[in-house]
Amino acid sequence: MTWKEFVYQQIIEYCNRIGSRTFSLRDFYTDKKDQFREFRPNNFHILEKVRQQLQFLRNDGLISFLDNSGHYTLRGIELLEVEKQEIKSIDISKETPEKKEYIIETYVRNVNWAKKAKEVLGDLCLFKNCNNTFIRDDGTRYIEVHHIIPLCKGGEDGLWNLSVLCAHHHKMAHFADIKTRISIEKFLLKEVKLRL
Ligand SMILES: [Zn+2]
Ligand SMILES: [Zn+2]
Structure with a gap:
């Protein structure tokens, strides 16, 4: 799995868990730091790497900027688990x-x-x-x-x-x-x- 795929997968997991498509890089990174370290134990510039992947994901239209202070909106998937739950009726x-x-x-x-x-x-x-x-x-x-x-x-x-x-x-x-x-x-x- 590439860095980009891994980061996107983690974003989807994170958004599903917090129940929102909107997330901040800071909170996301704090929450996922250990997973990223496990993913590439030899990388010592993980935050920079994650930032770079977010840029790639933005280029692909899978996430977008919400504001200029590090908030993003998840795209590319039609419904979050929590959204499916709420509209299942x-x-x-x-x-x-x-x-x-x-x-x-x-x-x-x-x-x-x-x-x-x-x-x-x-x-x-x-x-x-x-x-x-x-x-x-x-x-x-x-x-x-x-x-x-x-x-x-x-x-x-x-x-x-x-x-x-x-x-x-x-x-x-x-x-x-x-x-x-x-x-x-x-x-x-x-x-x-x-x-x-
Ligand atoms: Zn409307
Ligand atoms: Zn009216």
Whole structure:
């Protein structure tokens, strides 16, 4: 097995264990140091080697940069174990790519980013003049977090690609005709940029 294959395999194992596609190089390396040492006992520059492999994996589109402070997003695999678990009641094998993305996004998200999105963007739909909302049992307002550019189309799991929408406008962002979808995408990107 090559270094690149080994590092990618370790990333998949790590992300599955922590239940998130987003990871930091520091935490990942701290967690995996011993495995890397075992893999190549004679290598004394393991961190540099791992960094280099992450660069190769980025070139291959298997991971991508989330920010400039050493956070990455795992790509290249359709679903993490934890995601499979959470959607096992829904048969997504029969769904179209757009529907699938919507289902995955609605039921499983990086919870930390979703929380952060609500903190920064609020709990009201970002769509023009939308007042469509309701209060839940626990007194909080119902809102859905949406990836403006879908992860499957290369969008990031970072804050600048997240928006908050009511259930209706969220469905529109995914299933309306292409012209409407593009105009929603443009509007949301602008709106989120203003608020960050
Ligand atoms: Zn969405
Ligand atoms: Zn709305």
